[in-house]
Amino acid sequence: MTFGLRAASESDGLGWKRFSDKAFLRVQYNRPPGQVKMSQLSMEYGGVCKPPASAPRVRTLGKINIAGVTDPDGDNVAVQVQASWDAGDGKGVIARWNPALTSYKKSGSTFTLSLPTTIPQNKTVHWHVRSYDGAQYSPWSWAGDATSCYFIYDKTVPAAPTITSPEYPASQPDDPNDPWLDGVGQYGTFTFKSSSSDVTRYWYGINSDPTSARQLTTTGGAAKSIPFLPSKPGLNSVTAQAFDAAGNGSEIRTYQFRVKAGQPERATWQLDEEAGATEAQGTTPPRTLALHGGATTGAPGTKGTALELDGTDAYASSDLSVVDTARGFTVSTWVKLSRIPQGTAIIASQAGSHSTGFELYYSAYYDRWVFNQYETDTPNANIIRAMAAQPGGVSADTWTHLTGSYDEAAKKLRLHVDGRLVGEAPLPNAWNARRGLTIGAGTHSGVKQSFLPGTVDELQIFDRTLAQGDIDKLYAKQPVGDPGSPALALFPLDEESGATEIRGHGGVLPAQYSGGVTTGVPGIAGKAARFDGTTGHARVGQAGSPHVNTSRSFTVSAWAKMDTTKPGKAAIIAAQTGTHKPGFELYYSAGFDRWVFNQYATDTAQAQPIRAMQPDGTTARAGEWVHLTGVHDTVAKTLTLYVNGQKAGSAPISSPFHADRSMTIGAGIYSGTTDCHFPGLIDDVRLFQRPVSAEEVQQMFRQRPIVKSRWNFEETTPGTPSNTPDSSVEKNDLTLRGAAELGMGWVDSGGLQLNGTSGYAETSKMPVDTSTSFTMTAWAQAAALPEHDMTVLSAGGSKRSALEVRYRPDPADPNGNGSWQLTLPDRDDATATVKQLSSNDFYDVRLWNHIAVVYDGFAKEARLYVNGVLQEVACRDTDGDGAPDEAGCQDLIAWAEDVLTFKATGSLRIGRAQSTGTDQYFAGLIDDVWTFQGALNEEQVYKLFTGLADVPTEVPSPN
Structure with a gap:
């Protein structure tokens, strides 16, 4: 309910004013749902909603899609649809299809309806929708500046190609278990195929209609594939259109799939500290796991409290994966069995569509601790196991420290028990499991199984292979990092008894200030740090603590306000140090007078930079806030710079190196010497260990008007x-x-x-x-x-x-x-x-x-x-017939x-x-x-x- 009281006004300058002795009261008990936009509407065959001048011809009626229907009060919503055409009966263009109101769904849901078979051929048809919250209708989707969605049913048009993707199965909005898939920043492969033997090329579109700017050549309608990085959470779409040698185009096929939000920031330094601070605290967004079955928190742990599991139906899970299991990684935890299981009992796992990317568990068959990965993500894949050479040594009611790792360089799985290497196994072809993390069970083809009877504590996951010295630290219950990157995700499992979820976070080191740095000054949001351009900088860790692997895909972003007097040489906003050259630099180039994002070809003193920068004819603007984002994408093999949410420049890159030393803010480090200090304000520095999409960059910029x-x-x-x-x-x-x-x-x-x-x-x-x-x-x-x-x-x-x-x-x-x-x-x-x-x-x-x-x-x-x-x-419209009462x-x-x-x-x-x-x-x-x-x-x-x-x-x- 909204309740508002305002008085009218003349010009007496008072806070409570009068106008003709009148005041008005507005009480609003229910807000109607908002108008459904044209951009929320599409056709399975025909593409996005189009105005009359662009009506597509389709040979297949298929379904219409109404995406993201919301209500401002969060009420459940239903959808009403109408379609109009001229049937030649003298009544003209009137509503000929007016199906009943759909069933209600949660606010934000997607609706699909099959078009009626009564639609005639070669007639212009238009359809429109409105939503209903049980009390009020929204305006029709054609109201205001918008139009209805137009198309022409024409069976002579060539058939649309099929679209498939193993990583992103097609959405089924009517299925209550329709999955949300990981996710933004994770590539998928989409394959187009035509049943027509004369097809020579495919046009495709990403969340839009196909265009000639995006096309693939083919022969005989053979399958062709593209890699696609989902650009936004929620409903995404890929469209495709086939063409024959004569240039005849098929109807447009629309393939929709649902995407979760991507992996959260690897690290963020808000630089929000009060005046006089000596370091900037780093943070990451929380990672949460929901508790299921007989999972209870607050049990005595090896450090603080722990998570207790009953071995029957208890587990904790998230549908967001943590680590790329195709690359080097490590999983570490403490476990205490409450009894010796009669079968497999999984401590932690990360699921794929059918198999798992890793499982750390006890095997009753082998009577040993095991760390494994399946060879492929298929229902009957073979298992590669790292375990001790001999059975035994496992007992109940005893805390045991387990570390499982995949060494990408050696292509081996390894298992350490209580800090000691007990087994390893070759893994020639690792793959990335992207269906979520589970504690206390495994997931195979979507089914939870192999429940653990016991207690789990201090689960940590790293996106690198840990050396023996780091494993020794974990066994000694000491933090890992500096030297070396801290954990990608830590789950202390220290929740109090009765908690309903597990909360974890990434390990981040503070940025320690040196030289001329002033903290607590007004920033783009909250506070910021001012760097003097001569000595001021911040260093994240002292012994070497890279927070992203610069040989893999990553993103860095920051807000900066350069002093009105521009520096005479390069001025670094953020960089990650190598032995001689940084793994990346986000900076102002005095030589080009532009903002730049770069990497070096090699980590040598003579290496040359590979630059993505603003185009010719543009200059960096001093004295005002700017949002800069650098994206390294190993699939596209590009560096891309965004300035204030807009793509500013891109450059090809093939073999970047991993800069394995400290990150710096406000300066760079070259062969051990700090240089290129930034003069001005820096705020909100963020790192991602993944490529960020253009839409995500826009969203980061939009958060800070x-x-x-x-x-x-x-x-x-x-x-x-x-x-x-x-x-x-x-x-x-x-x-x-x-x-x-x-x-x-x-x-x-x-x-x-x-x-x-x-x-x-x-x-x-x-x-x-x-x-x-x-x-x-x-x-x-x-x-x-x-x-x-x-x-x-x-x-x-x-x-x-x-x-x-x-x-x-x-x-x-x-x-x-x-x-x-x-x-x-x-x-x-x-x-x-x-x-x-x-x-x-x-x-x-x-x-x-x-x-x-x-x-x-x-x-x-x-x-x-x-x-x-x-x-x-x-x-x-009190009777719901689609016509206004008045x-x-x-x-x-x-x-x-x-x-x-x-x-x-x-x-x-x-x-x-x-x-x-x-x-x-x-x-x-x-x-x-x-x-x-x-x-x-x-x-x-x-x-x-x-x-x-x-x-x-x-x-x-x-x-």
């Missing part, structure tokens, strides 16, 4: 014309023009008072880049009911406005109310395509109204909020997809349009104007709407 300006209108500076200061660090002051002056405001006390004929304010430079993600917000109150358009905000281009936010009266409204409108053209030209959004979800223009414009440049989506609300109004009613939507914008090159004006003539001057008051580089989310917009006094000039914290 940047305040680019805020005008409170509380004071002016002397002069003609006068200025009012910018409260942000950018200090982009506003100049007051015409009769503009300060008056009574809504936030705090002051506001900008405008006469409607000559008064306005403007900047000397545009505060944000309007061609990418941005947000602008303002409070506005009209002096009287307007008789013409009045502009609140406008951003100038050379030939037209890049955006305009205005109030537009409605002559047909007897009460004189109109709507708030947002106009966004796609280019700086008079013939541009213009998107226009409007909202009439407010009480009165003569009251204070909060207006927020949000543009998400990655999703190409624009949103117009009024008083913290994104208008989505569905016409009432004739002529239209669903109202205040957002749009597929929106393109251009970069404003002129000034930002407040209270005046950019055009000449009437200029649509605003008459009334405007207050608390913000601009952000980045798209605020709904909760952040709402916080600005509800903040009325002493609001700090910082990004509202997201929920």
